[in-house]
Amino acid sequence: MTTKIEVKKSPMQKNNEQAELNRQLLKEKGIFALNLMSSPGSGKTTLLEKLSEVIGDDIKMGIIEGDLATERDADRIRAKGIQCVQINTDGGCHMDSHMIRKVLDEFDLDKLDLLIIENVGNLVCPSSWDLGEHKRAVVLSVTEGADKVAKYPTMFRKADAVILNKIDLIPYIQFNVDIVKDDLFAIKPGIEFFELSATTGENMEAWCQWLKDHLHK
Amino acid sequence: MHELSVMAGIIDVINTSAKENNIHKIRKVKLIVGQMSNAIPDSLRMAFDMLRDDGPFIEDAILEIETVKTQVKCHECNHQFQPEEGYIFTCPECKGLHTEIIAGEQLYVDFFEGDKIDDN
Numbered sequence: 001m002t003t004k005i006e007v008k009k010s011p012m013q014k015n016n017e018q019a020e021l022n023r024q025l026l027k028e029k030g031i032f033a034l035n036l037m038s039s040p041g042s043g044k045t046t047l048l049e050k051l052s053e054v055i056g057d058d059i060k061m062g063i064i065e066g067d068l069a070t071e072r073d074a075d076r077i078r079a080k081g082i083q084c085v086q087i088n089t090d091g092g093c094h095m096d097s098h099m100i101r102k103v104l105d106e107f108d109l110d111k112l113d114l115l116i117i118e119n120v121g122n123l124v125c126p127s128s129w130d131l132g133e134h135k136r137a138v139v140l141s142v143t144e145g146a147d148k149v150a151k152y153p154t155m156f157r158k159a160d161a162v163i164l165n166k167i168d169l170i171p172y173i174q175f176n177v178d179i180v181k182d183d184l185f186a187i188k189p190g191i192e193f194f195e196l197s198a199t200t201g202e203n204m205e206a207w208c209q210w211l212k213d214h215l216h217k
Numbered sequence: 218m219h220e221l222s223v224m225a226g227i228i229d230v231i232n233t234s235a236k237e238n239n240i241h242k243i244r245k246v247k248l249i250v251g252q253m254s255n256a257i258p259d260s261l262r263m264a265f266d267m268l269r270d271d272g273p274f275i276e277d278a279i280l281e282i283e284t285v286k287t288q289v290k291c292h293e294c295n296h297q298f299q300p301e302e303g304y305i306f307t308c309p310e311c312k313g314l315h316t317e318i319i320a321g322e323q324l325y326v327d328f329f330e331g332d333k334i335d336d337n
Contacts (some may be wrong), residue, residue, distance in 0.1 A: 007326040009224025063258045095221050125219035128255045153304035154253050189314030
């Protein structure tokens with residue numbers, strides 16, 4: 001005889017339990033953790049390179065880099081004197097909370113103030129996976145087109161902040177910032193929005209201040 | 218294609234529950250998949266076909282998916298609505314901005330049906 005078993009369980013449960021442990025551990029250590037997401041090529045790594053120049057020596061930063069392959073981004077961050085651990089997902093389209101836990105002990109957690117997790121470049125899958133961060137930010141570059149917010153609503157709905165990058169290129173392309181803002185505020189009213197250029201450094205201070213305002217120490 | 222890792226999690230949930238309930242053969246699996254869960258039903262079906270051969274409980278099972286449309290509640294006027302074009306979360310009644318997704322984000326195993334070990 002066939003029996004029916006009610007389950008009502010999410011396949012994300014194990015990930016979410018580990019994420020909660022990560023979040024608690026980081027908070028206990030006084031570390032503010034940011035999950036930084038975007039499509040490939042939006043300028044996340046350049047943004048972190050520039051951040052390392054403007055954030056100041058009194059804030060100790062660590063970075064976890066996520067990519068399918070290579071240590072290239074980690075090497076760029078290390079060249080700035082920032083401790084960085086590279087995670088290669090070997091084809092996986094996102095990182096999960098267990099991957100983060102495995103590398104946390106490579107940092108001296110007692111000395112860190114800020115941990116930034118640069119997620120795999122992808123505007124879909126990473127938004128489903130809680131890594132144990134305290135806040136989420138999405139980077140959108142002007143070269144991707146102003147329609148990305150409306151096309152990938154889940155990613156933006158789940159973010160706490162959106163960074164519009166490469167604004168120095170706006171004079172050379174067709175890009176309407178108002179479309180981004182209108183879609184964004186329809187999807188997530190009250191979301192923090194920064195317009196900056198990591199290449200020129202324009203408006204980097206505003207985003208840097210937002211990070212500082214969220215530090216636990 | 219994160220549906221593959223999602224499905225690996227789903228099969229793990231089912232196998233664990235099957236062992237706990239002395240089920241040796243799973244006949245049917247029912248999933249609830251929200252429109253905003255970032256999991257595409259067709260991709261989940263493909264992932265199920267790829268992974269169920271790892272059995273041993275699940276290789277003959279059929280997969281049933283119930284999709285749930287996004288439903289939003291306005292905290293200013295209590296109006297409930299489905300977001301226009303899938304992404305406009307501003308309340309169409311009062312233009313309120315304080316809205317909450319009350320359905321459409323879920324992704325879970327609702328139930329499964331299977332044969333008990335002592336059934337023969």
